Amino acid sequence: MREGAGGGGEPIRLDALAAEVVAELAGLGLVVVMSARDPVAVSAHPRALKRALRNLIANAATHGGGACGAVVADTSAAAPTALLRIDDNGPGIPPEQLARAFEPFFRVDPARRRSAPGAGLGRAIAREIVTRAGGEIRLTNRPEGGLRQEVMLPLA
Ligand SMILES: Nc1ncnc2c1ncn2[C@@H]1O[C@H](COP(=O)(O)OP(=O)(O)O)[C@@H](O)[C@H]1O
Ligand SMILES: [Mg+2]
DSSP states (O other): TTSSOSSEEEEHHHHHHHHHHHHHHHHHTTOOOEEEEEOOEEEHHHHHHHHHHHHHOOOHHHHSEEEEEEEEESSSSSSOOEEEEOOOOOOOOOOGGGTTTTTTTSSSTTTTSSOOOOOSSSSHHHHHHHTTTTEEEEEEEESSSEEEEEEEEEOO
16 A cells, blocks of 8 residues: 555546546536546545545536546656646636635635535545545646646556
């Protein structure tokens, strides 16, 4: 087992798991598509990792107006990594708030009631799960607009 896997992880195809989540969310009427799907395996608890992916992809679909996901193998990094990239075309997150964005109950605009209200824990939970699997989540604002969420996990 990999260091950081948190015990009890098993090999999972990240591309297949992401495709499952995309299909489920699309079935709920959300705008979600997948553009690339490299076959990559990571080590994690399947149900936990699925929950993490669902939280992040659902955020792009609801807060970002639509999600475009891609799973690729990133061999440019020091350690070969599985990368799930989730892009949207929403407002993104103001740069000065990005550092706080993983805190429980973080809201870009606390005063505004969202059309898709959530508990405010989705991203914090996702980070906990991904960290336990030895990975990390990165958030950046795309130059062309919208948020980019990247989940990086060691290849199994
Ligand atoms: N794709 C996104 N684009 C812009 N803002 C986002 C996006 N995803 C999340 N956010 C902001 O981050 C907050 C926290 O997200 P999250 O932890 O998933 O909680 P919830 O979705 O329940 O509000 C959201 O309320 C929203 O303000
Ligand atoms: Mg959410």
